[in-house]
Amino acid sequence: MSTNPKPAATTGLDYDVEEYVCAETPEQLKALGNSLRIAVLSLLNERAASTTELADALDRPKGTVGYHLKVLEDAGFIRVVRTRKVRAMTEKFYGRVAQTVVYHGVPDSQDPMFMVQQALSEAIVDKDKAMPAFTLRHVRMSQEQAAEFWCQVAELAEQFAKAPRQGDSVYGFLGGIFPTGLPTLPDDEGGA
Numbered sequence: 001m002s003t004n005p006k007p008a009a010t011t012g013l014d015y016d017v018e019e020y021v022c023a024e025t026p027e028q029l030k031a032l033g034n035s036l037r038i039a040v041l042s043l044l045n046e047r048a049a050s051t052t053e054l055a056d057a058l059d060r061p062k063g064t065v066g067y068h069l070k071v072l073e074d075a076g077f078i079r080v081v082r083t084r085k086v087r088a089m090t091e092k093f094y095g096r097v098a099q100t101v102v103y104h105g106v107p108d109s110q111d112p113m114f115m116v117q118q119a120l121s122e123a124i125v126d127k128d129k130a131m132p133a134f135t136l137r138h139v140r141m142s143q144e145q146a147a148e149f150w151c152q153v154a155e156l157a158e159q160f161a162k163a164p165r166q167g168d169s170v171y172g173f174l175g176g177i178f179p180t181g182l183p184t185l186p187d188d189e190g191g192a
Helices: 026-031 035-043 051-058 062-075 114-122 143-161
Strands: 018-023 078-086 089-096 098-103
Touching (some): 026 062, 035 051, 035 114, 051 062, 051 089, 062 078, 098 143
Parallel strands (some): 018 098
Antiparallel strands (some): 078 089
16 A cells, blocks of 8 residues: 655644555455444544544444454554553554545446445435535536646645544535536637
8 A cells, every 4th residue: 555755644633644545455445435434534533542432432332343443454544553551451542544545546346436425325414504515517628627626626625634623513525526428519610
């Protein structure tokens, strides 16, 4: 698994994390294809936590959470960042390896829309609130222009991920640029 060679991300965490880690293998993508594991990663954006703390927050048995922690650890997304003695046992505290997980392509075995489906499964729609908020736009452009816009979206996503942790709700950010099968008009040769 490759990580960004840049220095650790600036976060409110009490341990160092890389800015991003790439999800490249089918095993890594499978590890991210579970809503409980996504919830664990989200909680670990707040601070390092023990299996017990995570199980309490997720209202799940410790054994279940422990299994999912092992999957994430084996995939290279989390690690033990500290330990402490509790009676005769050593309690492990898990933290993220990186602030952001980046996907570079999707293997044939993985649905290319898995992140959109994940966002749809997480989104809470309340007609009385201003969120969720979405916009969809279509523009005919070159692949190079689309890549430039993607860089801007990625920068915005990074700013979102670095926002101070506060408030009582967790918000998601989903951004993307994608080719469509929509038709195009021929160039206007009449200069209208």
